[in-house]
Amino acid sequence: MNYFAKKGDQKLGPYSLTELHLQVQLGNIALTDLAQSEGMTEWTEISKVLGNIPIPATAAPSAAPVVEAQKVPLPFNLHWGVLLLLDAISQNTFNFIWALYLANWARKLDGENKPLVLVAMYPAGIIAGVIATANHKPPIGSFLIIAGLIAYIIGVFSIKSAMEAYYNSTEKYGLILGSGMTFFFSTIYLQYHINQIRKWQKATITA
Numbered sequence: 001m002n003y004f005a006k007k008g009d010q011k012l013g014p015y016s017l018t019e020l021h022l023q024v025q026l027g028n029i030a031l032t033d034l035a036q037s038e039g040m041t042e043w044t045e046i047s048k049v050l051g052n053i054p055i056p057a058t059a060a061p062s063a064a065p066v067v068e069a070q071k072v073p074l075p076f077n078l079h080w081g082v083l084l085l086l087d088a089i090s091q092n093t094f095n096f097i098w099a100l101y102l103a104n105w106a107r108k109l110d111g112e113n114k115p116l117v118l119v120a121m122y123p124a125g126i127i128a129g130v131i132a133t134a135n136h137k138p139p140i141g142s143f144l145i146i147a148g149l150i151a152y153i154i155g156v157f158s159i160k161s162a163m164e165a166y167y168n169s170t171e172k173y174g175l176i177l178g179s180g181m182t183f184f185f186s187t188i189y190l191q192y193h194i195n196q197i198r199k200w201q202k203a204t205i206t207a
Helices: 016-027 046-052 059-070 080-089 093-110 114-134 138-166 179-206
Strands: 005-006 010-015 034-037
Touching: 005 016, 005 080, 010 016, 016 046, 016 059, 034 046, 080 093, 080 179, 093 114, 093 138, 093 179, 138 179
Parallel strands: none
Antiparallel strands: 005 010, 005 034
16 A cells, blocks of 8 residues: 655655655654555544554565666765865866766666756857857857856756656655755755765665
């Protein structure tokens, strides 16, 4: 039986009972939030659902092989704080390199090349813009550089979309990424959530 969780106006799930327990343990869902199963007509507090319904002993072992078979490995285990430091030292150059790396990883999540192509258009736009400026066409040069930057931003948001789609369907983590944080903090924000997903996966294995 699957359960949906309600956090304010946001509806999460579906989760198995084991996954619902795990979400509470990780702090993603509070015991005071609401839950509803497929057979329930009204929402009730998660604490009552978890307190009244025992976890089937065979639920976790039977589900584990299916999830493991479909799982896409996470990127290299780089802490978001280290990424921030490398970005500062390299004056944001490493941020672009990591964006390319994450874009290639996102391709494995949704099977599309869109994030990688868009992110790669950033250096292409800069190079074309510099060449145009050197040939006494500064307006065209500026346009190409700005176009490359816009393509890069769209590429980062494509990585965000691929992560949300995968970790809310194939691996039901209940991942929600903020658009504002993605825009301002780019790969650092995405890497923070990748670090959190790694912790969730470890907790799932030991649960």
